[in-house]
Amino acid sequence: MTAGETAVAVAHPNIALIKYWGKRDERLVLPVTDSLSLTLDVFPTTTAVRLDPDAAEDHVVMDGVLARGEALRRATAFLGLVRERAGRRERAVVDTRNTVPVGAGLASSASGFAALALAAAHAYGLPGDAEELSRLARRGSGSAARSVFGGFVVWHAGDPDAPDPDRASYAQPVTDARLDAALVAVVLDEGPKPVSSREAMRRTVATSPLYRDWVTGSRTDLARMRAALRAGDMATVGAISERNALGMHATMEAARPAVRYRTADTDAVLGHVRRLRAEGLGAWATMDAGPNVKVLCASADAERVAARMREVTDARVVVARGGPGARLRRVTT
Numbered sequence: 001m002t003a004g005e006t007a008v009a010v011a012h013p014n015i016a017l018i019k020y021w022g023k024r025d026e027r028l029v030l031p032v033t034d035s036l037s038l039t040l041d042v043f044p045t046t047t048a049v050r051l052d053p054d055a056a057e058d059h060v061v062m063d064g065v066l067a068r069g070e071a072l073r074r075a076t077a078f079l080g081l082v083r084e085r086a087g088r089r090e091r092a093v094v095d096t097r098n099t100v101p102v103g104a105g106l107a108s109s110a111s112g113f114a115a116l117a118l119a120a121a122h123a124y125g126l127p128g129d130a131e132e133l134s135r136l137a138r139r140g141s142g143s144a145a146r147s148v149f150g151g152f153v154v155w156h157a158g159d160p161d162a163p164d165p166d167r168a169s170y171a172q173p174v175t176d177a178r179l180d181a182a183l184v185a186v187v188l189d190e191g192p193k194p195v196s197s198r199e200a201m202r203r204t205v206a207t208s209p210l211y212r213d214w215v216t217g218s219r220t221d222l223a224r225m226r227a228a229l230r231a232g233d234m235a236t237v238g239a240i241s242e243r244n245a246l247g248m249h250a251t252m253e254a255a256r257p258a259v260r261y262r263t264a265d266t267d268a269v270l271g272h273v274r275r276l277r278a279e280g281l282g283a284w285a286t287m288d289a290g291p292n293v294k295v296l297c298a299s300a301d302a303e304r305v306a307a308r309m310r311e312v313t314d315a316r317v318v319v320a321r322g323g324p325g326a327r328l329r330r331v332t333t
């Protein structure tokens with residue numbers, strides 16, 4: 001691209017059914033475990049990147065506000081990595097718009113860094129296929145590697161003994177899944193989380209006596225889930241997702257000091273999900289680094305599950321289904 005052109009990319013958040021919780025390398029953002037997610041068709045992030053040869057610094061606007069502090073530091077560090085790889089020096093003008101509440105455990109950093117990776121790679125003329133883009137997005141935020149692809153996606157932790165561990169850790173679409181699933185998001189709290197997931201992971205890995213077992217269990221969960229996705233077995237996929245999420249929360253709650261994202265409202269929604277199951281409606285809960293609950297169900301049951309959730313909560317309830325991978329929307333001069 002030449003100076004003055006703008007690359008615009010769109011990416012959607014993803015929700016992990018087998019969670020990523022813990023890094024083995026902070027700088028390269030290499031996870032301890034593989035994870036598996038569903039990219040959603042709601043809450044896209046749209047990011048525009050333009051190079052400015054006259055600028056001394058990157059200029060980053062997020063939802064109409066000039067980025068500062070940690071958000072600016074992370075975006076600038078990421079742009080620096082893209083520049084280094086592309087052998088370019090120009091600073092960038094970035095304008096990013098989220099439609100998901102930022103920092104509330106609804107994966108805004110996943111869609112955000114996936115969109116930034118694609119737009120910046122294009123703006124700086126960095127070549128590479130989608131797997132390579134997932135490696136790049138990973139460096140911004142781990143879960144962003146998965147938002148590069150649509151539908152069910154697996155992110156490989158990679159062999160720690162590989163000659164180049166950065167190359168070994170990337171995302172891929174799960175091409176043999178035979179399941180039409182939905183996630184019904186119950187948005188209990190749209191505010192920022194008390195502890196960043198980055199810090200919470202660090203603390204969990206360093207201090208939780210349950211962490212080692214969670215890692216072992218996660219490997220088994222992933223293998224079983226992949227088989228259940230191939231078989232189109234909603235009940236097994238749902239049961240594994242719920243226990244993996246509950247296990248992740250138990251593990252972080254055992255950290256010192258404890259990391260607790262669940263609230264009384266979260267637990268009330270979890271109880272309601274269990275009641276729906278007892279009535280014979282296939283619904284399973286998953287939660288991330290926040291109090292919100294996402295209810296996994298067959299796509300055909302999504303509206304029914306959403307209606308039942310609205311009966312018991314005033315919270316916003318949003319039905320999401322499988323959505324697309326990151327894509328370039330346009331390049332303008």
Ligand code: 2P0
Binds near residue numbers: 142
């Ligand atoms: C996940 N989460 O698999 C897990 C489950 C939250 C709970 O990935 O430090 O923003 O930037 O790599 O990707 C959220 O963590 O963390 C996350 P960094 P990220 O979706």
